[in-house]
Amino acid sequence: MSERGSIDRDRIVAAARAILETRGIDSLSMRALAVALDSKPMTIYHYVSGKPELLTLVLTQVAEEIDWTPPTGAPRHRMVEVVMDMFARLSDIPWIVPILSQGIAVGTPALILADRFLSAALEDGCDEQTALSLWRSASWIAQTELIFRASVARRASDETSWHQRLNADDLDDMPVVQSLLPRWGQHSADYDLRAAITWLIDGAPRANSPTTPSAD
Numbered sequence: 001m002s003e004r005g006s007i008d009r010d011r012i013v014a015a016a017r018a019i020l021e022t023r024g025i026d027s028l029s030m031r032a033l034a035v036a037l038d039s040k041p042m043t044i045y046h047y048v049s050g051k052p053e054l055l056t057l058v059l060t061q062v063a064e065e066i067d068w069t070p071p072t073g074a075p076r077h078r079m080v081e082v083v084m085d086m087f088a089r090l091s092d093i094p095w096i097v098p099i100l101s102q103g104i105a106v107g108t109p110a111l112i113l114a115d116r117f118l119s120a121a122l123e124d125g126c127d128e129q130t131a132l133s134l135w136r137s138a139s140w141i142a143q144t145e146l147i148f149r150a151s152v153a154r155r156a157s158d159e160t161s162w163h164q165r166l167n168a169d170d171l172d173d174m175p176v177v178q179s180l181l182p183r184w185g186q187h188s189a190d191y192d193l194r195a196a197i198t199w200l201i202d203g204a205p206r207a208n209s210p211t212t213p214s215a216d
Helices: 008-022 030-037 039-043 051-066 075-093 094-102 108-125 128-154 176-190 195-201
Strands: none
Touching: 008 094, 008 128, 030 039, 030 128, 039 195, 051 094, 051 108, 075 094, 075 108, 094 108, 094 128, 108 128, 128 195
């Protein structure tokens, strides 16, 4: 086994990233990392406190390499563009999405996306709670779509979708689903992420929005 002095944080992060890129988050552990570095788990703990910190270091490194596109235009347009830019960039590095979905690590440079989105939301009249709720919802929709598309890409060529395996005769107590079933696949294929994010953002309350008259 190598001595502690032969490794450093940079080598640890590089080895962790290699594991994540090739084998995924479930394969990353201090023991697996020690094997990759020909070291011992306790040696690695001298440089990082645990898996959450390690994931943050990897995500920070990756985020620093991304040239995020600064959004322009009206506030609501900028909010949509921030989410779509995130979606486009993460589409090229799909191994990151399962890490983000766990909610235990985020690369600090990537917070520029949150900052730009929240700034536009506040400028558009959202309060802090609404702005943060919008960012959380919009970013999760985008990440979920990435996970879905990745699962479809991994699907065997002869594997059918769930809606293709259903028998419409078994859905008599679900008339709307029953009627949509023959067109479900096409509607799914036509899903428009940009439109969905736009609807979400446009529907959020603003300080200058007209209030609903009281029933009294």
